[in-house]
Amino acid sequence: MDLHVANHPLVSHKLSVLRDQDTPSPVFRALTSELVTLLAYEATRNIRTEDHQIVTPVQTTVGKKLAKPRPVVVPILRAGLGMLEGMVALLPSAEVGFLGMVRDEETLQPSVYAERLPENLSDRQCFVLDPMLATGGSLLQAIRFLAQKGASDITAVCLLGAPEGVKAVEEGTKGLKVTIVLGALDEKLNERGFIVPGLGDAGDRLYGTVG
DSSP states (O other): OEEEEOOOHHHHHHHHHHHOTTOOHHHHHHHHHHHHHHHHHHHTTTOOEEEEEEEOSSOEEEEEEEOSSOOEEEEEETGGGGGHHHHHHHOTTSEEOEEEEEEOTTTOOEEEEEEEOOSOOTTOEEEEEOSEESSSHHHHHHHHHHHHTTOOEEEEEEEEEOHHHHHHHHHHTTTSEEEEEEEEEOSEEOTTSOEESOOSOHHHHHHOOOO
């Protein structure tokens, strides 16, 4: 597994605003989209391309275009949906699938409750969007789910990660080509499984709570 932690002043700035408990949901959503676009630049560094002949105003030349089959972007619902716009802003030709997962707040174990994905992901580069890499359970199950459908090149994009989650994914994906791109690697998890210092519950910060 490859791990890339962003080291850019704009990423640090936007993350600082996201962490602030007084940042309202509309600002949080906008900044999340901007931040994901920055992270997507790193996440797509090894995206597959092929030669493509074009005609410039001066002469004919050979450029590059994304190779087929097209990559697939997979947000983990619900919080990952808030990252989708920022990802497709950089990768508009990608297909989009969805994976619904829920975590038991007592056992911290995830389960899949819905999915909308191509049946066969062989030879497809997959980009999983999950704001918080905390225990690693949800992301690990998502990666395994994609692998069962044939995916062999999977990149996860997360706003924040904890060492415990990174370790869990690394140990649970041996034999798979997996890359994790983080905005920041935080200190630890607390007793409730939240990232410290973190930014709280990303889904609630993005969309509010339903009472």
